[in-house]
Amino acid sequence: MVYGRAEHAVKAIEDVSISVAEGEFFAVVGPSGCGKSSLMKLISGLHPTATGVLTVEGRPVTAPLKSVGMAFQNANLLPWRTAAQNVLLPLEIVQPHRRRLRTERGAYLERSRKLLESVGLAGFTEKFPWQLSGGMQQRTSICRALIHEPEILMLDEPFGALDAFTREELWCTLRDIQAERKVTVMLVTHDLREAVFLADTVYVMSNRPGRILKRCEVPIARPRDLDVTYTQEFQDIVHELRALIGGRH
Amino acid sequence: MDRRELAIKVGAPTAFTLGLLIIWQFACWAFKIPLTILPAPTDIAVALWQYRAPIIDNSFVTLWTTLAGFLIATVFGLALGIAVGWHRAIYAGIYPVLIGFNSVPKVAVVPVLILWFGLGEIPAILTAFLISFFPIVVNVATGLATTEPELEDVLRALGASKFDIMRKVGIPRSFPYFFGSLKVAITLAFVGAVVSETVGSNKGIGKLMLDAQASFQVPIVFAGLVVLAVLGIVLYAITAAIEKRFTGWAFRGQGAH
Numbered sequence: 001m002v003y004g005r006a007e008h009a010v011k012a013i014e015d016v017s018i019s020v021a022e023g024e025f026f027a028v029v030g031p032s033g034c035g036k037s038s039l040m041k042l043i044s045g046l047h048p049t050a051t052g053v054l055t056v057e058g059r060p061v062t063a064p065l066k067s068v069g070m071a072f073q074n075a076n077l078l079p080w081r082t083a084a085q086n087v088l089l090p091l092e093i094v095q096p097h098r099r100r101l102r103t104e105r106g107a108y109l110e111r112s113r114k115l116l117e118s119v120g121l122a123g124f125t126e127k128f129p130w131q132l133s134g135g136m137q138q139r140t141s142i143c144r145a146l147i148h149e150p151e152i153l154m155l156d157e158p159f160g161a162l163d164a165f166t167r168e169e170l171w172c173t174l175r176d177i178q179a180e181r182k183v184t185v186m187l188v189t190h191d192l193r194e195a196v197f198l199a200d201t202v203y204v205m206s207n208r209p210g211r212i213l214k215r216c217e218v219p220i221a222r223p224r225d226l227d228v229t230y231t232q233e234f235q236d237i238v239h240e241l242r243a244l245i246g247g248r249h
Numbered sequence: 250m251d252r253r254e255l256a257i258k259v260g261a262p263t264a265f266t267l268g269l270l271i272i273w274q275f276a277c278w279a280f281k282i283p284l285t286i287l288p289a290p291t292d293i294a295v296a297l298w299q300y301r302a303p304i305i306d307n308s309f310v311t312l313w314t315t316l317a318g319f320l321i322a323t324v325f326g327l328a329l330g331i332a333v334g335w336h337r338a339i340y341a342g343i344y345p346v347l348i349g350f351n352s353v354p355k356v357a358v359v360p361v362l363i364l365w366f367g368l369g370e371i372p373a374i375l376t377a378f379l380i381s382f383f384p385i386v387v388n389v390a391t392g393l394a395t396t397e398p399e400l401e402d403v404l405r406a407l408g409a410s411k412f413d414i415m416r417k418v419g420i421p422r423s424f425p426y427f428f429g430s431l432k433v434a435i436t437l438a439f440v441g442a443v444v445s446e447t448v449g450s451n452k453g454i455g456k457l458m459l460d461a462q463a464s465f466q467v468p469i470v471f472a473g474l475v476v477l478a479v480l481g482i483v484l485y486a487i488t489a490a491i492e493k494r495f496t497g498w499a500f501r502g503q504g505a506h
Contacts, residue, residue, distance in 0.1 A: 041402070044402075044406045045406070046402055046405055046406055068406045068407075069406075070402060070403050070406050071403075072399040072402075072403075074397070074399060076397050076399050076400040076403065078400075078417075078418065078421070078422075079498045079499070080421055080424075080496075080498045089404075089417065090403075090404075090407050092417060093404060093407045093408065093409045093413055093417070094407050094408065128498060130498075144403075145403070148407070
C-alpha cells in the first residue's frame, strides 16, 4: 500500500503475509506509523493494493468486504440517534436486513437492545451518545460492528481513548464476546498487554515500510482472567514483544 | 424555567429595551430635538397608531415577499449545498462563481430585476432570495464536509453507496449547520426585500418609508423602522424555534433535555 504519488510516495506496508484461522483472535502491534491501520484498510478492502494480491478466504479482495465489522478509537456514534438506533445502522445498509427493516423494525430494534444488554448496557439502550460515558460509547460502537454478524471484526485501537480501569473492563467484554460468538477478530493496538491478554496470535510490525517482524503465539490457556496479566509468563511475553519494537528508552 | 432563569431570559431583555426607550425619550425632550430629525418614542407610537391601516397593509406585502424569497432560498440553498458537499469537482467548479456572485451588492441587481420583471413583488422576492441563499449553501456544504472519515469507513466497509452515506450520516449531520444558517438567511431575506422596495416598487414597508421621507413625515419613517425591527425579531425567533425543534441533539447541556 502506497500513500501519495511518484517520488513523494510513502510506502506504508510491504510484503505482509498473515494467515488467520476462522475464529482466531489476532492482534497487530508496532510502533506509531508502522502501517497497522493501513493493513486494516487493505484487509477490509477499503483501500486497493498497489502491487500484489490480497486474498481473504481464498478470494482476491477488490471491493469492500461486507462481512466486516469495524470499530475505531473514537466511537463515532451518530448524536441524533439513541444507542439502540446507532447499533441498528449497519442493518440499514447490509442486505438482506435492509429490505426487511422496513417491515420488521421493531424486531430489529429488539435485537439491537439485546446485544447492548449483553455488553452490560441494559437501561442505556434509549440514551443518546452524549448521555453515555466514554466506555459505554465504545461498547455501543463495538455492538454496532457486531450487529450484522460479521465474519471478521476489525478493531483499530478501540480502547485507546479510555482510562486504564475502563479499558481492562472492556478487554473482558471483548474476550467474552469473542468466546461466545467465535468471530474472527483483528485488533490493532499500541498496548502490548492488551494484545497479549486478548489475542491467540500477536504480529509485531516494523517501522515504515511496515513488515511483519514476528508472529508470536500466546500460549496462555483460555479463558483468561485479568489476574493472568500479573503472572511471570505474561510479563515475559510482553517484555519479549517490547524488545522487538525497540525505540529509545 | 425557575425564577432565576426567568429573570435572565425575560427580565433582562425587557429592562434593557425599556431603558433604551426611556433614554431616547429623555434625550429628545432635554435637547429639544425637532420632530423632523429624531422623533421621540411617544411620537412614533402615535404615528404607528394613526397610520395603522397603511402600515399593516404594507407590512403584509413585505412579509410575504420576504417569506417567498426565503423559501426559494431554503430549497435552492439546500440542494446546491448538498451538490457542493457531494463531490470535490462540483465544489471546485461552483465555488468561485458563487463567491463572485455573493460579492455583488444586491442593491445593484435590483434595477436589472425591475427591468426584467417590472415594478411589483417579483423583484423583491428575487432580491430576498439572491441575498439569502449563500449562507445556506456554505453551511450545508461545511456540514457535509465535516463527516468523520472513520464513520464513512465503517459504512463503506458494509458496502454503503455514496448516497447511503449522505442520507444516513452526511445530511443529518449537516442539519444543525443548515438550521443555523436559516437564522442568518431570514434576516438577510428581510433586508433584501426592503432594499428592493426602497429602490423601486409600488408597495411594502420600504416604499412606505420612502414616500414618508419624501414628504418629511419623519415619525412615519421611524414607525416603518420599528415595524421592520419587530418583524425581524419575530422571524428570527420562529426560525430559532424551528432549529431547536429539529436539532435539539446539537444543543446538549443547554437545557435541551
